[in-house]
Amino acid sequence: MQSNKKRIRKEFAPLTVANSIRCITPASPVTQIYNGGNGEYEPDRELSPTIILPEVVANATDGSWPNPYSNALLADMHWFVNGKDIATLADWSGKYSIDQVGDTRGAISISKNISPRDAAELHFEANLADNRLGVNIPIKTDKITLSTTEKANDGYSISIGDSPIIQYDPLKDRLRLYEYKVAHGLIAASSSTQNAAKDKCSYLHEVPVTVFNGKTKMTSGYTLRVYRVVNQSSLTLLTSGIDEIHTISTTKVIFDVRLIEKASYIIKAFVANKEVAMVELGFNRIYQDYSCIPTNGTAIHPSDTERYDRAMVDSDGNIVECPGMIFRIVWFTDTISKTGVKHNEGDETVFQLEKTGIGSTYSDDWCDVYCECVYKPAHKTATEGTTVWTDKNCNRYIFN
Secondary structure (H helix, E strand, C coil), X not given: CCCCCCCCCCCCCCEEEEEEEEECCCCCCCXXXXXXXXXXXXXXXXXXXXXXXXXXXXXXXXXXXXXXXXXXHEEEEEEEECXXXXXXXXXXXXCEEECCCHHHCCXXXXXXXXXXXXXXXXXXXXXXXXXXXXXXXXXXXXXXXXXXXXXXXXXXXXXXXXXXXXXXXXXXXXXXXXXXXXXXXXXXXCHHHHHHCCCCCCCEEEEEEEEEECCEECCCCCEEEEEEEEECCEEEECCCCCCCEEEECCCEEEEEHHHCCEEEEEEEEEECCEEEXXXXXXXXXXXXXXEXXXXXXXXXXXXXXXXXXXXXXXECCEECCCHHHCEEEEEEEECCCCCCEEEEECCEEEEEHHHHCCCCCCCCCCCEEEEEEEECCCCEECEECCEECECCCCCECEEC
């Protein structure tokens, strides 16, 4: 006689999904310049389209999701302009196309020029099909603004010596690692080591700025101001040393990228307190795939009262130094009598075995040690009302 059937499914970890939106055509950025003298746009999107990519990255902790870059699996894709589906807007008809294939599926190619009096705030929505669990995960990106500035009669212009979209990978930041080690007494301070760590991957990201009057490079007679883009019609003026601006001069802006998750900025040049030119740039973060495991594999002896362990985080075949600086690592234990017992946060743990509920017989003398490990978000400045908290040297406190 055949027994009743019992269906058993594979159990998959849920997806962790992140998305970003960025312009991938440096020669045709999101900000245009309109020359009223000849009626031309610089660049002219009819000749050099602007391409905006909504990048979707997914990961499963059990390794069952093979490719983190998941655009190829997007479905039900829609682009919106100022909150309206672009497919319903007559003035956009024939002015765009949406990529349907591969890692750039969902990218929009725009051949529409935006007049100086208008702005177009775009965002992307779609579903990510998770065939392992039979669910669709909704995707909605942040907004990115297409705008145009009118070329001044005196021919002022501004340029930056960097990509219009700047990406920060906390795993490659040697300056942050150096400062962490010094602060925790792991190494001695060294100005040469510190200076060597200041590169394009460090959290102090220098953006060179050049202002021109016609074809002449200006060296004085102007000031720079930096604004954070809040939305289509709102900008926030940033203050050096208080917001994410570390320092600002007439030739460069240094951003503290620790304080930025994803944001767009506008640098404006002023002559005689009048705005004469502007340029837009953006920052976002790269979160690489990783794995995290406890490393203490020694047995527990009957006389032991506490247990020590250390987490090892691996990313792309490299062991991450001081992972607690970048990741929030929370320690847990399971025993036959207690599961999900939370202990502490950090690279290391020391916990009392009595707290775990471990037993003394063959059936209950075991303890599973594990940790939950996630990327820490961007830092925030410690404030209370309008007060910014600092140390005795006026260095502000930040936390994440």
